[in-house]
Amino acid sequence: MEIGLNLDWLEPLDDPEVAAHIRDLGVTWAKLGANVTSPMDRPRLRKFLEGAAGIGLRCVIDLRTSAEELRDWAHELRAEYLGKVPNEELSGHVFSEQYKHLAEGVGEIVADNADLCQDWEWWGEADCPHISGGAFRCFEYGLSLQAVYDAAKAANPDCRVWTGGFGVNANLRFLEDMVKAYCETCRIRCDPRMEECPKCGGPLMPGSGKHFDVCNLHHYAHQRQLDSVLNFYEKQLTRARTWLDGKECSGQPFASTEWGLPTAPTRHIPPWLNSYVFGEVHAVRESEAAEWYDAMFALFERHGFEVVCVHTLRDLAANPTNFWGGYCGLMTEYPLDSEPSEGLRKKLHWETVQKWAHKGREKPAFE
Numbered sequence: 495m496e497i498g499l500n501l502d503w504l505e506p507l508d509d510p511e512v513a514a515h516i517r518d519l520g521v522t523w524a525k526l527g528a529n530v531t532s533p534m535d536r537p538r539l540r541k542f543l544e545g546a547a548g549i550g551l552r553c554v555i556d557l558r559t560s561a562e563e564l565r566d567w568a569h570e571l572r573a574e575y576l577g578k579v580p581n582e583e584l585s586g587h588v589f590s591e592q593y594k595h596l597a598e599g600v601g602e603i604v605a606d607n608a609d610l611c612q613d614w615e616w617w618g619e620a621d622c623p624h625i626s627g628g629a630f631r632c633f634e635y636g637l638s639l640q641a642v643y644d645a646a647k648a649a650n651p652d653c654r655v656w657t658g659g660f661g662v663n664a665n666l667r668f669l670e671d672m673v674k675a676y677c678e679t680c681r682i683r684c685d686p687r688m689e690e691c692p693k694c695g696g697p698l699m700p701g702s703g704k705h706f707d708v709c710n711l712h713h714y715a716h717q718r719q720l721d722s723v724l725n726f727y728e729k730q731l732t733r734a735r736t737w738l739d740g741k742e743c744s745g746q747p748f749a750s751t752e753w754g755l756p757t758a759p760t761r762h763i764p765p766w767l768n769s770y771v772f773g774e775v776h777a778v779r780e781s782e783a784a785e786w787y788d789a790m791f792a793l794f795e796r797h798g799f800e801v802v803c804v805h806t807l808r809d810l811a812a813n814p815t816n817f818w819g820g821y822c823g824l825m826t827e828y829p830l831d832s833e834p835s836e837g838l839r840k841k842l843h844w845e846t847v848q849k850w851a852h853k854g855r856e857k858p859a860f861e
């Protein structure tokens with residue numbers, strides 16, 4: 495299993511300090527988000543990919559649009575789909591003009607960067623209403639994924655399409671629904687091997703198991719006890735594997751473009767951390783974080799994860815807020831132990847992540 499880092503535009507890879515931290519950590523992957531329909535993102539994506547190649551990082555890019563744009567498209571596509579649907583066409587192309595435009599944008603980006611990037615995620619955390627603005631049900635997401643998959647493969651047959659990092663809170667329901675067949679009339683999910691809806695006998699929309707190469711999870715899990723988190727992961731990942739090994743899919747590997755734990759010295763942790771989707775979040779004590787990372791990486795490796803990108807290089811805010819994501823960095827500006835803060839410093843579990851990153855380098859998962 496390889497280790498990567500989830501980065502953003504604020505961490506330029508041509509900044510010698512950022513590059514030095516990444517080299518020291520030894521990660522082999524970088525993940526970045528880019529907007530398909532933003533002309534501004536194209537040159538800076540290119541620059542990012544060049545910077546990554548310069549320090550030996552393989553990239554996976556999370557392509558998306560604005561939630562508003564997408565909501566309109568999803569709505570029109572669904573209306574159009576409900577207007578036709580002869581049974582024979584269910585496995586064919588039933589895409590609207592709106593999706594054609596989107597797919598063209600994806601195709602251009604994939605083709606323009608075929609020399610630097612082979613891995614493309616489609617809409618990270620589409621299942622999270624806070625992120626996608628509620629634009630996607632898995633029905634629309636699955637159709638958009640097919641459009642993106644076809645466009646990306648036409649632009650670069652060697653590329654791989656990753657699902658959009660589902661499963662915040664290790665809830666994998668969206669993935670399950672996405673790979674199962676669907677009856678729009680009865681609004682039920684069915685085993686993909688069924689020929690027709692068992693309830694109304696009507697046509698079934700096939701799942702999207704053939705339209706991705708990598709099952710990407712953002713499987714954050716927040717519980718107070720390490721044992722319960724590990725048991726929960728074990729159960730969820732074992733279930734997900736049965737869907738991915740079923741008829742609809744083809745045994746796609748797991749990977750994660752974003753995963754992490756909020757960690758902080760005890761005296762800097764607010765009694766609870768805020769989240770838009772998780773309910774109550776507890777941070778892990780910095781002194782115990784190495785044990786948590788070690789145990790979780792070992793579990794992900796056992797479940798065949800090809801790469802896990804840690805969220806993020808540094809804590810998001812210099813002044814701690816109570817937003818949980820702000821504590822997931824591997825570097826921080828708040829004081830560790832009893833020392834005063836002296837700018838950005840490595841957290842106590844840096845060496846554990848480093849150990850796993852170097853292990854991944856020795857046995858690359860990819861050719």
Ligand SMILES: [Zn+2]
Nearest residue numbers: 677680691694
């Ligand atoms: Zn039905």
